[in-house]
Amino acid sequence: MNSHSTHIREFRFPEDYQQVHQLWEVMEKGVRVGRSDTFAEIEKKIARDPDLFLVATSTEKIIGSVIGGFDGRRGLLYHLAVAKEFRGQGIGTSLLNEVESRLRAKGCLKCYLMVTPENDEAAQYYEHHGWHLMDYVRPYGKDLQ
Numbered sequence: 493m494n495s496h497s498t499h500i501r502e503f504r505f506p507e508d509y510q511q512v513h514q515l516w517e518v519m520e521k522g523v524r525v526g527r528s529d530t531f532a533e534i535e536k537k538i539a540r541d542p543d544l545f546l547v548a549t550s551t552e553k554i555i556g557s558v559i560g561g562f563d564g565r566r567g568l569l570y571h572l573a574v575a576k577e578f579r580g581q582g583i584g585t586s587l588l589n590e591v592e593s594r595l596r597a598k599g600c601l602k603c604y605l606m607v608t609p610e611n612d613e614a615a616q617y618y619e620h621h622g623w624h625l626m627d628y629v630r631p632y633g634k635d636l637q
Contacts, residue, residue, distance in 0.1 A: 498555065498583055500590050503545040505538040506531070511554040512547060515573055522611040523573050537561075546591055548574070548583045556583045560591040560603075567595040567603035588621060606631060 503512065509531055516523045527533065537545060541562060548556030555578045559570040569591060574584045595603055605623065607614045615625070 498548050498550045498578075498581070498586070500546055500548050500586055502543060503538065503547050503557070505535060505542070508547060508554060509534060512557050515554060515557060515575060516571055518575075519573050520576070522608055522614050523571050524608065529571075544591060544594055546587055548578075548587055550578065556587055558587040558591050560595055562595055562598050562600050565600075567600040569603060569605040572605075584617070585621065 513525070513529060516525050516529065537559065541560070544560030544562060546558050546560075547554045556572075556574040558572040561568045561570070569588075572584055572588060574587075592603070604626075605618065607618065619625075
């Protein structure tokens with residue numbers, strides 16, 4: 493158990509980018525770093541709704557992240573991640589609760605997230621926090637560029 497206190501705050505662009513990207517890259521599973529995670533793409537995200545991109549810090553080091561999105565109707569969560577040595581301390585839950593609270597404040601009624609197929613631990617975690625498997629839809633994707 494780490495004795496340092498943690499703090500949840502909004503992501504600061506560009507100064508937080510490198511630490512957050514590095515956190516995502518070392519995740520054992522569940523976070524897949526892709527084209528949408530480049531510096532330019534994160535800059536676009538921050539221009540849209542910076543209040544929904546949160547980080548957890550301990551002694552100024554970024555140890556967790558979550559990205560929320562809201563299109564005016566539905567929410568979507570991405571990249572809930574906590575550094576391995578800080579897991580089990582409620583940091584992920586604090587990030588999840590805060591981003592959910594911020595989405596509610598924007599009028600979001602329903603929110604989605606995706607769990608990679610090999611990440612049973614994440615599925616159990618989200619179910620424990622009130623999320624449920626939507627077995628009545630199949631997600632589709634398309635690269636537009």
